[in-house]
Amino acid sequence: MCLELQLHSQRDDFTLNIELTLPQTGVSALFGPSGSGKTSCLRAMAGLDRFSGGYFSVNGEVWQDDKQGIYLATHQREIGYVFQEASLFPHLNVEQNLLFGHRLTRPEKRKVSISDTCELLSISHLLTRRPSCLSGGERQRVSIARALLSSPKLLLMDEPLSALDATLKQEIIPYLERLHQQLSIPVVYVSHDLEEVKRLADYMVFLEQGRVSQQAYLSNLNLEPQARTQQHYLKAV
Numbered sequence: 001m002c003l004e005l006q007l008h009s010q011r012d013d014f015t016l017n018i019e020l021t022l023p024q025t026g027v028s029a030l031f032g033p034s035g036s037g038k039t040s041c042l043r044a045m046a047g048l049d050r051f052s053g054g055y056f057s058v059n060g061e062v063w064q065d066d067k068q069g070i071y072l073a074t075h076q077r078e079i080g081y082v083f084q085e086a087s088l089f090p091h092l093n094v095e096q097n098l099l100f101g102h103r104l105t106r107p108e109k110r111k112v113s114i115s116d117t118c119e120l121l122s123i124s125h126l127l128t129r130r131p132s133c134l135s136g137g138e139r140q141r142v143s144i145a146r147a148l149l150s151s152p153k154l155l156l157m158d159e160p161l162s163a164l165d166a167t168l169k170q171e172i173i174p175y176l177e178r179l180h181q182q183l184s185i186p187v188v189y190v191s192h193d194l195e196e197v198k199r200l201a202d203y204m205v206f207l208e209q210g211r212v213s214q215q216a217y218l219s220n221l222n223l224e225p226q227a228r229t230q231q232h233y234l235k236a237v
């Protein structure tokens, strides 16, 4: 069992030619320069963007197959999605935000409890606060908790740390490592930070100009060339 994604699509002057097979468990990172198609892949998996010529299955369940006319809308896909910026409801407190994700899931499908999730992400003491009274790292931890509370079959994370400064990033990474150890669902994690990916991912996909240039378990990869490219890029900006 695994995740399979195929996208063969043209959007304006950008061509996506993706053939991906990701492992059923653990964290798979989509890594590549800006504009290489990472978010497009994630949005296709979530059903947020519909690309023609698409196929997507999660552990045997087909969520899109254009040849057979199958396409599940976002609300029919059992996913958790964590965006770059925490997207919490500002008028609800933390507990109400969490309950929102939980209530959307039918009781028989709930795999995690609010208390366990709060403990996992150390947010129990924040339940009565409004999002505006949280730090960026706390907000992002609440967003992750809300995504988990929908008991998803797949967790999609689009550069969840990119809006945080270096200190907050260091604060939140251990929580992501803990999630990694405790979650049994697949996580697809978009990033263009090689150090982050090296700490969190098991499997890595390199994207370049809408194509997969390489995919393998991290333990089988030599990341020196990518590290050099990233150093070069960081010096240049």
Ligand SMILES: Nc1ncnc2c1ncn2[C@@H]1O[C@H](COP(=O)(O)OP(=O)(O)OP(=O)(O)O)[C@@H](O)[C@H]1O
Pocket: 011, 012, 014, 032, 033, 034, 035, 036, 037, 038, 039, 040, 041, 192
């Ligand atoms: N709605 C859209 N319509 C047309 N083209 C788009 C749309 N969204 C993105 N693109 C184009 O698709 C290409 C891939 O974008 P995408 O956001 O997937 O890249 P990315 O690797 O996630 O980039 P970044 O790291 O900067 O977020 C880019 O050329 C982008 O301009």
